[in-house]
Amino acid sequence: MNNMRGMPGGPGSMGGWSTLRALNNEKKLEGRKVDWKVTGRVMRFAYPYRRDIVIFLIAVVISAVLGVATPVLAGDVVNEITRGGPEAARTVVWIAVAIAGIALADALLSLGQRWYSARVGESIILDLRTRVFDHVQRQPLAFFTRTQTGALVSRLNNDVIGAQQAFTSTLSGVVSNAIQLALTAGVMFTLSWQITLLSLVMLPLFILPARRVGRRLAEITRESYELSASMQATMVERFGVAGALLVKLFGSPADEARKFETKARRVRDIGIRQAIYSRTFFVAMLLVASLAQALTYGLGGWLAVTGAVSAGTVVTLALLLTRLYGPLTALSNVRVDVMSALVSFERVFEVLDLRPAIEERPGAVEITGARVVFDDVTFRYPTAAETSLASLEDVTVLDRAATEPVLHDLSFTVEPGTMVALVGPSGAGKSTTAMLLSRVYDVTSGAITIGGTDVRDARLTSLRDTVGVVTQDAHLFHETIAENLRYARPGATDGELWAALSAAQVADVVRELPDGLETVVGERGYRFSGGEKQRIAIARLLLKAPSVVILDEATAHLDSESEAAVQAALTAALTGRTALVIAHRLSTIRAADQILVMSHGRIVERGTHESLLAANGLYADLYRTQFATAG
CATH class of the missing domain: 3.40.50.300 (P-loop containing nucleotide triphosphate hydrolases)
Structure with a gap:
């Protein structure tokens, strides 16, 4: 069973997590089709990083090839040991050196893959976030009065991250798993078609129960998100200055603590259930793989004893088997992975497609005069x-x-x-x-x-x-006084700031502060009284x-x-x-x-x-x- 841990596509690797995530998302993505217009827009975001993506995919391909080479060499070691003699001993040493070299090369490739993956992924996140942020800033005031702030922030965080996974997890997973599956299956059929077919026959014993567990886990996960969101909303409301003041004036800290504890307990309970179902999925994957290995050793051992195959071939087949189930399962869910990423892109593009109500007309002119x-x-x-x-x-249809x-x-x-x-x-x-x-x-x-x-x-x-x-x-x-003032004129000197504060009758107040212009005003300027905030705002106007x-x-x-x-x-x-x-x-x-x-x-x-x-x-x-x- 330990052989499954850390293998590409196995439960100890990111491939296992990707498989579980795909099973979780499958139900809500049923019936969806790939929108090629969305795909075309996605490609335009990826185009500036095409060189990095190509290098990344080459590293993924080489790594997949090396992953298949190691089990074959391990089988050769067993065959040489079985043969015995000085020549076999020297061969074993050279094979061991080759295995070590492959391990080193694979480690370096892994670092290179991660570097290029992070570079491409984070760059796409940067591009999407800056585009969305800039576009949202251009929306009319009515947009902000109607929109749920949390839902909008989620587009900048969760959906943008989900979108970039199309170029990191999904793309690399498809290429790596496809190559690994083809090489592994090809080598296994070459070594023993009987053992290979037996291994493939057992695949449904894993996939079918895993899908059922995955659907139940998806329901628990969605409930967990909702409960966590409710708990976080309580914290945000109570931790804000206005909310904290309201609790102190009208509420009871003890009552608030009890309400929060109730929500936190529900989050804990759903977290325990989620952990159990997640573990059930991985245990099932390990169990089926272990049973397949047992059959491989049983049938392979019988074939080896009868002289049909060598002992090294049995070892190679057993090791290759650990690299067969992960890619098969991941590729069976690749459509769900792709659709999940495209849905995230669609949600981001949905915001980007909102046309700003206020736009600068072609040939716009400067204003001269004040009438x-x-x-x-x-x-x-x-x-x-x-x-x-x-x-x-959070409505179904907007009012038209x-x-x-x-x-x-x-x-x-x-x-x-x-x-x-x-x-x-x-x-x-x-x-x-x-x-x-x-x-x-x-x-x-x-x-x-x-x-x-x-x-x-x-x-x-x-x-x-x-x-x-x-x-x-x-x-x-929630910045310094100087930064708030320079919002009106970024290049203003400290002398100009003080002149504006003096004209606004608030310079003496600022001078009495230990940090002066570098004083952080607090959330929404709560460090100052209403009159002081107004005068700082007037100073900002005077700078403009x-x-x-x-x-x-x-x-x-x-x-x-x-x-x-x-x-x-x-x-x-x-x-x-x-x-x-x-x-x-x-x-x-x-x-x-x-x-x-x-x-x-x-x-x-x-x-x-x-x-x-x-x-x-x-x-x-x-x-x-x-x-x-x-x-």
């Missing part, structure tokens, strides 16, 4: 079918029904250097209007121009440089130095002291710039050159603070309600 004009703008949010994938939302417009016939102008404020009840369409200006979405009808250039005709880099945004929930990456600024309720959730500091920073940010300000607190936009009052996606009033109060309309109602509440 903003909304000309009869109507907008509806894109449907799920236009922006997402069913598999990333057209949504109702959320903005209707908006027309207004923001002159250079002036401030226009958008006010209105929640859901009036204020933030959506701002997103259209920065081209997070494209208008359904009408046009938006900056300096006379339709934003859809502008270069995307020019638009990003022209329009700067500060939202009510300023997002900071846009000519058009959007403030989306930048002080909505701040206390009075923080609001005063942020307002001082905003004064610096707005000086000399065209500003579109979305205001929750009406006291912050009294000095606006024009106030647009929105309701249900329409502009229902417009004017200055004083004129709107005098009109005694919706703005006056909002103002009285807000200040009555404040009083």
